[in-house]
Amino acid sequence: MAVYTHVDPDDLAALVARYAIGTVVSCKGIAEGVENSNFLLETTDGRFILTLYEKRVQAGDLPFFVDLLGHLADHGCPVPAMIRDRDGEAIQRISGRAACIIQFLPGISPSHPMPSQCEAVGAALGAMHRAAASFPGGRENSMGHRHWRAIAEATGDLDAVISGLQDLVDAELAFLDAHWPGDLPAHVIHADLFPDNVLMLGDRVTGLIDFYFAASDFRAYDLAVTHASWTFSDDGRHCDPARAQALMRGYAREIALTDAEVAALPLLARGAALRFLLTRAHDWVHTPADALVTRKDPAPLLARLRRYQAHDAAALFAV
Amino acid sequence: MAVYTHVDPDDLAALVARYAIGTVVSCKGIAEGVENSNFLLETTDGRFILTLYEKRVQAGDLPFFVDLLGHLADHGCPVPAMIRDRDGEAIQRISGRAACIIQFLPGISPSHPMPSQCEAVGAALGAMHRAAASFPGGRENSMGHRHWRAIAEATGDLDAVISGLQDLVDAELAFLDAHWPGDLPAHVIHADLFPDNVLMLGDRVTGLIDFYFAASDFRAYDLAVTHASWTFSDDGRHCDPARAQALMRGYAREIALTDAEVAALPLLARGAALRFLLTRAHDWVHTPADALVTRKDPAPLLARLRRYQAHDAAALFAV
Incomplete structure (x- = not known):
């Protein structure tokens, strides 16, 4: 607020x-x-x-x-x-x-998205990607993969946020650096399409808002951010297969992902979970508890990261 | 906010x-x-x-x-x-x-009211008083004269807010207790009609809002609160005669004050200035500097109190 x-x-x-x-x-x-x-x-x-x-x-x-x-x-x-x-x-x-x-755009952000709403947002994201592909501008993604280590270092003591987080982040950063793809389809993406940045009336998407993190990056990474923020339980422990399939089905109506993108999705989703885990941890440490802005708990993002690390994570992205 | x-x-x-x-x-x-x-x-x-x-x-x-x-x-x-x-x-x-x-009411709260806007709000206040006079309900004014000493005591160290404030408040409370009238026309009043509680479009009052301090008290005290909040410079040092006259003129179009009310206005305005001085001092002491709610400086209310204490204060209420 x-x-x-x-x-x-x-x-x-x-x-x-x-x-x-x-x-x-x-x-x-x-x-x-x-x-x-x-x-x-x-x-x-x-x-x-x-x-x-x-x-x-x-x-x-x-x-x-x-x-x-x-x-x-x-x-x-x-x-x-x-x-x-x-x-x-x-x-x-x-x-x-x-x-x-x-x-002004009408609509309200869903608190607990239904599968039908996930399908609609997947389709809206895909349609937005088709339009973004022809946008001539570009912008460095200051919250993108190359910057995560610096965000982690600027946070300070990660173990003060969640016990054991420092080792986990170090290992994850090393893994992502070793495996991050170099050549997926890219253009300007939203990069922060959480439910509170989408307005809906029933099952209809009436607004994609708050583009202020929009930057040049992989389109499949944008889908991974949306997957991480629309398909999980509030505590981040459970990915709802119905919501995940609906999101992927909606997106597939607009965009045919390449085989390389499909293969990369679990990794990109690990990156997406880490990105929001790190920025929430940073804000947790650096925002006074009684400040104007509500701090968001990083723990549900850590739970998502663990889910995406599991050997069967690819199944979460089935259409 | x-x-x-x-x-x-x-x-x-x-x-x-x-x-x-x-x-x-x-x-x-x-x-x-x-x-x-x-x-x-x-x-x-x-x-x-x-x-x-x-x-x-x-x-x-x-x-x-x-x-x-x-x-x-x-x-x-x-x-x-x-x-x-x-x-x-x-x-x-x-x-x-x-x-x-x-x-929903249209309109915007004026930041720096023009005389024509003061006249309109005076008339709107008077018309509201005529309607309130026939309202059968009533409510103790927990922010009224009888409660100011308790608010002062609950604030704690007034001198920590403004040097010398404790002695000044003690003397003013004694004076008001000795002179506060007992029998002026009374009914439910707004009791907090600052400009941010009025919506206007140009010179037209489109909304009187935030009645949550409304309570039973002298109608002339409500006019005094409005006088204190609409007719002064931001620092409270100067009452603008054009705005004050316009406010009184607008109110007089709706309500013919009794002689006793006219005579009491400077005293009631001292009370109004003291009431908001005390509650702002209280909130100043008890609100963390970085809290959700913005603290309001009590000093401009002290300046108004001093102005209303002056021997020529009655002139500020001329129609």
């Missing part, structure tokens, strides 16, 4: 006046997005999200996100495209922050 | 199904209200606020608020009335909390 910056009503009216979206009716800070301040803005023409970019999203990256979301929206993906003002500008300034007015 | 409690989408759908308000389209936690969790709920029929009551608002007080806001709304006041479900119930339970679905 996050509203870090106040917006003056007069400044807001001036900002909205740059656009052909009517005049302000209401503007409420919303508890969505961890890194930015977000407001649900209603005008006489409709609803929009106003995002003020705080720290982690650098202003220099904003044109990439504007172009990416515009490209995906133009290709029919339900993503929150930045609106352009009358001069064609999407990136503004208000309250001393870079800011965008963004398309 | 506050969203303390998560709402499961299935539970939300079941709750909304009790009402004749369509089906859920979107539900986003909003950073409004300090004591409760609030969500902006959109259905196929319109927009609503979903409030989950956390700690300070006791479930036992909820029927009072439901009745009060229903009465005020029925009398044409722009207040957020609780919606009743198909069985006539306004108070529900979700996520282990008492909860209400509440009418």
